[in-house]
Amino acid sequence: xxxLGRLFGxxxxxSDDAANATDGSERRGHDQPRVGLYVDGPNVLRDxxxxxxxxxxxxxxxxxxxxxxxxxxxxxxxAGLIQAAEARGFEVVTTSGDVxxxxxxxxxxxxxxxxxxxxxxxxxxxxxxxxLEAAAERGLxxxxxxxxxxxxxxALRNTAHEAVTLD
Numbered sequence: 001x002x003x004l005g006r007l008f009g010x011x012x013x014x015s016d017d018a019a020n021a022t023d024g025s026e027r028r029g030h031d032q033p034r035v036g037l038y039v040d041g042p043n044v045l046r047d048x049x050x051x052x053x054x055x056x057x058x059x060x061x062x063x064x065x066x067x068x069x070x071x072x073x074x075x076x077x078x079a080g081l082i083q084a085a086e087a088r089g090f091e092v093v094t095t096s097g098d099v100x101x102x103x104x105x106x107x108x109x110x111x112x113x114x115x116x117x118x119x120x121x122x123x124x125x126x127x128x129x130x131x132l133e134a135a136a137e138r139g140l141x142x143x144x145x146x147x148x149x150x151x152x153x154x155a156l157r158n159t160a161h162e163a164v165t166l167d
Contacts, residue, residue: 036067038072042099043147045081051147072099072103107131119140146163149165
């Protein structure tokens with residue numbers, strides 16, 4: 001099994017697609033795919049979803065070695081949240097503007113710079129659909145992580161190669 005099929009554990013399907021798809025790790029000389037995880041804090045870390053950052057990280061690590069783990073928050077984020085995220089190994093990025101723009105730019109830059117082989121975005125915001133599309137166009141595997149069933153974006157789910165909804 002090779003390419004996206006191997007990455008996502010799917011050995012069924014069209015063999016031509018499997019032969020042409022790649023997770024990028026072989027062509028870049030890595031043993032495991034490098035996963036970039038980008039978490040949209042304001043849209044994921046809401047009381048109604050009760051999301052645990054350890055669960056989000058565990059989902060991303062299913063697809064390879066976590067090389068980027070960033071949580072994006074606005075400037076009003078509580079210090080306790082920032083400390084908890086850092087204790088779980090996340091790089092916390094705070095911004096005075098819309099976190100979506102910063103997350104989108106950073107995630108797209110990682111794909112263009114070939115810093116990751118798998119792009120995982122945790123959000124319920126359809127604004128990240130173009131980010132997932134750009135990554136897929138460059139041959140990266142993409143994962144959309146939803147904070148819960150009622151927080152799932154169908155646009156992200158349908159765009160990504162894989163979609164995971166947290167319980």
